[in-house]
Amino acid sequence: MPDTMHSIRPALRASTSSILANPRGAALFLDVDGTLLDLAATPKSVRVPNGLIGVLQRLSLRLDGAVAIITGRLISEIDLLLQPLKLTASGVHGAEIRTSPTGDIERVTAMLPADVVQDMRKLALDIPGVIAEPKGAGLAVHYRLAPQAEGVVLAALEAALERHRGAFELLRGKRLFEVLPAGLSKGTALSSLSALPAFRDRMPIMIGDDVGDEAAFKVSESMGGFALRVAGEYYRDEGADFAGPRAVLGWLDELACKLERAEKPSLHP
Structure with a gap:
């Protein structure tokens, strides 16, 4: 994929450098619709781009499991989209949580009347x-x-x-x-996930594309992390760090490649 790390956006450049400098000190929190996937006419008609599942798997490995989904969808829907991959996740804007890829989905609050x-x-x-x-x-x-x-x-x-x-x-x-x-948001979701062992004491990087992600952006930045915005129907191009989901995938793929190369032993003494 083309090099996407030359972006002039300061937050994207700084977050990239921070991850590469200390992978074990960073954690990725990812929205799905409009961020990893292009929006579609209906929720069921979205398409998962080629390579996305493999890239997320590679990044989760390189970041010791510190990759999580924060979505407005049900976690079970995300599992179907990303199968066979499962990640730590929060669904329905913090109303559901799965505290590890192999854990159960837990409801945080009561059912809607x-x-x-x-x-x-x-x-x-x-x-x-x-x-x-x-x-x-x-x-x-x-x-x-x-x-x-x-x-x-x-x-x-x-x-x-x-x-x-x-x-x-x-x-x-x-x-x-x-x-x-009331009282739940993607911000409360990020706070809860950040307290888990795999994410604790790591710098959060939240990527999202819509007003519902703003609460998570605020929490991420309050913890010394980054808020990366994806252009689309809510954020204009000039105010975003990524031009769209394709650019997000390109960055994630390139990040995984750079982390993998950094882990390979040098051929020279």
């Missing part, structure tokens, strides 16, 4: 192109295929959540709204 799920499923049936995606403790309502329905979807969600005032938060994303348990 059935009445909210039922209301959103009915809404999806009534409006062609709207997709209701229950996620256990959370829910996403996509309107990418029906952009004209944004106002109707928002009003329906606000009415449904009014019956559970204070228990949930509404997060606006890329052509979707997400219902999340």
Whole structure:
């Protein structure tokens, strides 16, 4: 892949140098949709690019397992996308966690009330192109295929959540709204994962592409780490560190190659 480490973005240059200088002092936290994968019309129609799974596996090995997924999706969905690879992960914006690649998926909070799920499923049936995606403790309502329905979807969600005032938060994303348990975010997810043995005392590098990643960016930077943004529908090119998921994959691949070369013994005395 082409060299992507010449980027003029200071945070990308600094984080790259830090990882290469001390791999055992760094940890990668990765969003998925819009970061590792190109966005698609529906959540189920995304495609995993060639080479991604192998690159993540190689990096996890070189960083002693300090590579984690932080996503709004269910962890089980990520496992299907990346199979056979499993990584330490947080799902549904911190409502799920898996503390090791071989561990069980644990729910951090209670299930979303059935009445909210039922209301959103009915809404999806009534409006062609709207997709209701229950996620256990959370829910996403996509309107990418029906952009004209944004106002109707928002009003329906606000009415449904009014019956559970204070228990949930509404997060606006890329052509979707997400219902999340109050007090949880990708920031709380990063904090929890950073305390695990494989990640403890390492500098975090969080890569994401959307408003939901901002909480994790703040936590990462507060811990002396980096926040790397991916251009797309939320971040403009001039404010991002990567032009898109393809650039992220290129950087991850090149990083793995450089770490592998650094570990090979020198041929000269």
